[in-house]
Amino acid sequence: MSDENDVGEVLAGICEAAAQLILPLWKTGLTVHAKADESPVTEADRRGEALILEHLGRRFPGVPVISEEDASEFGTPEAIGPRFFLVDPVDGTKAFVRGDPNFTVNIALIVDGRPVAGAVNAPPTGETWFTQGGRAMKRVNGGAAQPVRVRPWPKGKAVALISHTMKDETRQKLMDEYGFDLPEPMDSSIKFVRIAEGAADIYPRHGPTMEWDIAAGHAVLEQAGGSVLTPEGRPVLYGKAAEGFRNGWFVAKGG
Incomplete structure (x- = not known):
C-alpha cells in the first residue's frame, strides 16, 4: 500500500477509467434488472465494478474490497479487517436509468473505521473529486487539480441537498x-462533493444507505473541512459487518 496521502489520486484515476466505460452506456436503453432488495442494476454497474475490482487488485494486492454488486449477489462478509476498500460503481442507478446526470463512481479506503481516502467521479460532466495530502481536490476531464473547500453557512440562503422522493412534510x-x-x-x-466544493451546505439523511454509498463522498467532504456525523453528533463509522454494512441516519454538512 502506498502512502495514504497519495491513494486518493490513484482512486481518482480508477474512477475515471470506470467512467469512460460506463458513460457510453448512458441513455442507451439498457435492460434494468432487479436485485434481491428490489433496487435496480444494469450492465453499466456490472462492467464498471469488474474494471474497478481488476484495477484495485493489481494496484493494492491483498487489500479486501467490498463492492455493491458483488455484495448484492453474494452477500457481505461476516467480518472485515481494519483496512479495506468500499466501491460503488454506479451510485444513483435510478438517475442513470432515467437519463439524469447525477450518478457517480465511488471508491473509498477505510482504515480503522474511518474513510481516509476517496474519489468520486461524475461521468456526464467529467468532474472528479478526490483526497490528496489531507486536502480535497477537484479536476475536470483530466485537467489540473485544484483544492476545494466548504463555504461558511450562508444565513438565510443555506442550500440542502435532499432526495427526489422526499415528501413535503418530511x-x-x-x-x-x-x-x-x-x-x-x-x-x-x-x-457530498457539491457541499465539499462550496456549492451547497447540508445533506440530512434520515433513511437507509449502505456504506459503499457514502464512504468516498464522506472522505472528500471531511478533507474539504466538512463533517459527516450522526444526528447525535457522533462519527459515522465503517466496517459494520454485523449490520450488513448498513448505515444509520447521518447529517453531512459544510462550514
Whole structure:
C-alpha cells in the first residue's frame, strides 16, 4: 500500500477509467434488472465494478474490497479487517436509468473505521473529486487539480441537498430541525462533493444507505473541512459487518 496521502489520486484515476466505460452506456436503453432488495442494476454497474475490482487488485494486492454488486449477489462478509476498500460503481442507478446526470463512481479506503481516502467521479460532466495530502481536490476531464473547500453557512440562503422522493412534510420537518432555507433535490453521492466544493451546505439523511454509498463522498467532504456525523453528533463509522454494512441516519454538512 502506498502512502495514504497519495491513494486518493490513484482512486481518482480508477474512477475515471470506470467512467469512460460506463458513460457510453448512458441513455442507451439498457435492460434494468432487479436485485434481491428490489433496487435496480444494469450492465453499466456490472462492467464498471469488474474494471474497478481488476484495477484495485493489481494496484493494492491483498487489500479486501467490498463492492455493491458483488455484495448484492453474494452477500457481505461476516467480518472485515481494519483496512479495506468500499466501491460503488454506479451510485444513483435510478438517475442513470432515467437519463439524469447525477450518478457517480465511488471508491473509498477505510482504515480503522474511518474513510481516509476517496474519489468520486461524475461521468456526464467529467468532474472528479478526490483526497490528496489531507486536502480535497477537484479536476475536470483530466485537467489540473485544484483544492476545494466548504463555504461558511450562508444565513438565510443555506442550500440542502435532499432526495427526489422526499415528501413535503418530511422536507419541512428537516428544514425546521436543521435551519436550511433552500431544498434542492439531487441523487447520488454527488451531494457530498457539491457541499465539499462550496456549492451547497447540508445533506440530512434520515433513511437507509449502505456504506459503499457514502464512504468516498464522506472522505472528500471531511478533507474539504466538512463533517459527516450522526444526528447525535457522533462519527459515522465503517466496517459494520454485523449490520450488513448498513448505515444509520447521518447529517453531512459544510462550514
